[in-house]
Amino acid sequence: MTAVLALQQINKQFGHGHTAVTALKDANFEVSAGQFVAIIGPSGSGKSTFLTIAAGLQTPTSGQVLLNGTELATQSEKARLAYRFNEIGFILQSSNLIPFLTVTEQLKLVDKMAKRSFQAKRAQTLLAELALTEVATAYPNELSGGERQRVAIVRALYNDPSVILADEPTASLDTPRSIDVVERLAKEAHQHHKAIVMVTHDQRLIGNCDVVYKIEDGVMTKQ
Amino acid sequence: MRHEKLRYGLLSGVLLLIALVVFMLAGLANGLSNGNRQAIDNWQATDVYLAQNANETLSASQVKLADQSLIKGDQTAPLATLSGTLRTAKNAHKTTVSALATTRNSFIMPKIVSGHRINGQNQLLISESLTTDGYKLGQTVRLGTTTKTVKIVGTYASSTYMISPTVYTDIATLNRLKAMPVTSGKQQTVNGFVTKNGQFKTSDHGSLQRLTMATFINKLPGYSAEQLTLNTMIYFLFAIALAIIGIFMFVLTLQKQALFGVLKVQGIGTNHILAALLTQSIAMALIGIVIGLGITVGLAQIMPAGLPFAINWGQFGLYGLALLAAAVVGALLSWRTVANIDPAVAIG
Ligand SMILES: Nc1ncnc2c1ncn2[C@@H]1O[C@H](COP(=O)(O)OP(=O)(O)O)[C@@H](O)[C@H]1O
Ligand SMILES: [Mg+2]
Numbered sequence: 001m002t003a004v005l006a007l008q009q010i011n012k013q014f015g016h017g018h019t020a021v022t023a024l025k026d027a028n029f030e031v032s033a034g035q036f037v038a039i040i041g042p043s044g045s046g047k048s049t050f051l052t053i054a055a056g057l058q059t060p061t062s063g064q065v066l067l068n069g070t071e072l073a074t075q076s077e078k079a080r081l082a083y084r085f086n087e088i089g090f091i092l093q094s095s096n097l098i099p100f101l102t103v104t105e106q107l108k109l110v111d112k113m114a115k116r117s118f119q120a121k122r123a124q125t126l127l128a129e130l131a132l133t134e135v136a137t138a139y140p141n142e143l144s145g146g147e148r149q150r151v152a153i154v155r156a157l158y159n160d161p162s163v164i165l166a167d168e169p170t171a172s173l174d175t176p177r178s179i180d181v182v183e184r185l186a187k188e189a190h191q192h193h194k195a196i197v198m199v200t201h202d203q204r205l206i207g208n209c210d211v212v213y214k215i216e217d218g219v220m221t222k223q
Numbered sequence: 224m225r226h227e228k229l230r231y232g233l234l235s236g237v238l239l240l241i242a243l244v245v246f247m248l249a250g251l252a253n254g255l256s257n258g259n260r261q262a263i264d265n266w267q268a269t270d271v272y273l274a275q276n277a278n279e280t281l282s283a284s285q286v287k288l289a290d291q292s293l294i295k296g297d298q299t300a301p302l303a304t305l306s307g308t309l310r311t312a313k314n315a316h317k318t319t320v321s322a323l324a325t326t327r328n329s330f331i332m333p334k335i336v337s338g339h340r341i342n343g344q345n346q347l348l349i350s351e352s353l354t355t356d357g358y359k360l361g362q363t364v365r366l367g368t369t370t371k372t373v374k375i376v377g378t379y380a381s382s383t384y385m386i387s388p389t390v391y392t393d394i395a396t397l398n399r400l401k402a403m404p405v406t407s408g409k410q411q412t413v414n415g416f417v418t419k420n421g422q423f424k425t426s427d428h429g430s431l432q433r434l435t436m437a438t439f440i441n442k443l444p445g446y447s448a449e450q451l452t453l454n455t456m457i458y459f460l461f462a463i464a465l466a467i468i469g470i471f472m473f474v475l476t477l478q479k480q481a482l483f484g485v486l487k488v489q490g491i492g493t494n495h496i497l498a499a500l501l502t503q504s505i506a507m508a509l510i511g512i513v514i515g516l517g518i519t520v521g522l523a524q525i526m527p528a529g530l531p532f533a534i535n536w537g538q539f540g541l542y543g544l545a546l547l548a549a550a551v552v553g554a555l556l557s558w559r560t561v562a563n564i565d566p567a568v569a570i571g
Binding site: 048058082096100 | 227482485486487488489490491492495566567569570
């Protein structure tokens with residue numbers, strides 16, 4: 001199996017000299033299609049830094065990020081933007097959604113950005129899969145926290161990216177809802193043959209994961 | 224969502240008020256301008272000849288009819304004026320008018336709508352608008368301070384000069400009304416001459432000086448001061464509109480930094496975000512401008528007739544575009560802020 005996303009020998013330093021912080025040390029990571037991978041670590045361990053580098057939002061101090069075998073760092077800012085849009089789906093802690101668009105409109109926006117017409121069938125299927133058919137015309141503030149994160153999953157899947165990056169997707173949810181969201185992520189990874197990377201600090205959520213990486217003080221180890 | 228609507232509604236409302244004031248001021252400026260110069264514009268003349276010592280003011284200029292021989296032009300007409308009260312017998316009707324006198328078949332004599340051209344002494348043509356004030360053909364009226372009378376023989380399409388309706392007569396008649404010592408022949412006094420494409424025949428200008436029509440209009444008493452005042456207010460309003468839209472869009476951008484960060488993470492770039500801001504700004508401005516224009520046109524219908532107000536569609540269009548440009552520039556002022564939003568802040 002070839003890796004959809006691979007990070008090799010990644011170092012990331014903030015600042016210089018005395019005050020320098022090393023957020024990532026010689027980190028190696030890979031995820032393949034159909035895999036649900038968790039990265040677990042305490043606050044301040046470097047999880048967010050890892051995600052931003054993986055997504056090309058920050059450049060590493062040294063090391064390589066390969067997305068479908070292409071080195072991200074050598075790409076232009078514009079190409080990385082397009083890459084992010086086409087190849088990476090994001091699920092963030094909260095405020096994923098645009099407050100003044102309904103659930104369906106969020107998906108329509110994706111199509112509009114991609115300059116294609118609305119894929120009604122695909123939207124319908126995905127919304128049904130995540131039990132959101134009822135709230136298709138609701139605004140984000142009319143949804144529960146769990147529903148919001150499920151919409152974020154639909155939104156991330158909708159554009160059919162190579163990899164989905166989830167940054168503590170359950171941070172604002174209670175335990176039953178957290179488990180529900182993570183189970184759904186696992187199911188989507190396996191069913192749609194997607195590479196999904198979830199960052200979390202919650203031990204209880206990693207039961208459904210195919211691979212778990214532990215991160216502590218910037219050092220990543222595969223479990 | 225409701226919250227957003229309210230905010231955009233407020234911006235639209237403020238722009239509506241600004242647009243309304245801009246259009247009202249423009250209408251007044253036009254009205255005043257027309258009131259001052261409509262008669263002059265009707266002449267379609269290009270230049271004016273006045274006495275050198277008249278401070279470029281028609282009423283202060285006194286020249287002899289004979290001086291016309293110093294000027295050559297496609298068409299030349301002597302011009303005498305008298306600003307005074309037109310009144311019917313027993314003062315039944317009294318109106319302040321601008322009386323203009325020239326030769327009977329001069330090119331500045333207006334085209335007759337009813338009645339006939341001046342073909343004898345002591346005849347008067349009146350602006351059609353005066354017929355609604357009770358003046359009519361065949362009436363004997365007094366003009367100015369003398370007890371001499373003239374007879375209304377014709378009307379022409381309404382015109383004004385120095386904010387008063389015009390009346391036309393011939394030079395000899397006007398000089399009689401003014402009680403001038405000479406009331407016939409080439410030694411009569413007139414105020415000046417107007418021509419189409421005229422110039423002095425030789426370097427001998429006598430006591431005359433030549434003014435272009437634009438200069439002459441600008442020198443009409445009060446004219447440039449009025450126009451400058453109103454136009455300056457309009458230009459300030461453009462600046463205020465720009466500032467309001469700029470600040471509004473800037474605050475909006477600051478408030479939405481987190482959201483824009485999320486959009487950027489998802490691959491929706493600065494240009495797309497800016498395009499969305501621009502679209503909203505233009506939409507708000509358009510709504511404000513169109514409603515403001517609608518209210519202005521509505522108010523113009525119910526305004527008292529005495530209020531000088533005139534709609535110039537070309538100019539209104541231009542001012543509408545200027546307000547729209549303020550909306551575009553105001554939104555673009557947030558470009559740096561949007562560009563500087565680091566998408567990494569959305570992760571963490
Ligand atoms: N932009 C930055 N500038 C300086 N230090 C940073 C920056 N981003 C992260 N760090 C530091 O790097 C370390 C890892 O941070 P982060 O990746 O946010 O951890 P986590 O997401 O696991 O809580 C922390 O010590 C943090 O202070
Ligand atoms: Mg974090």
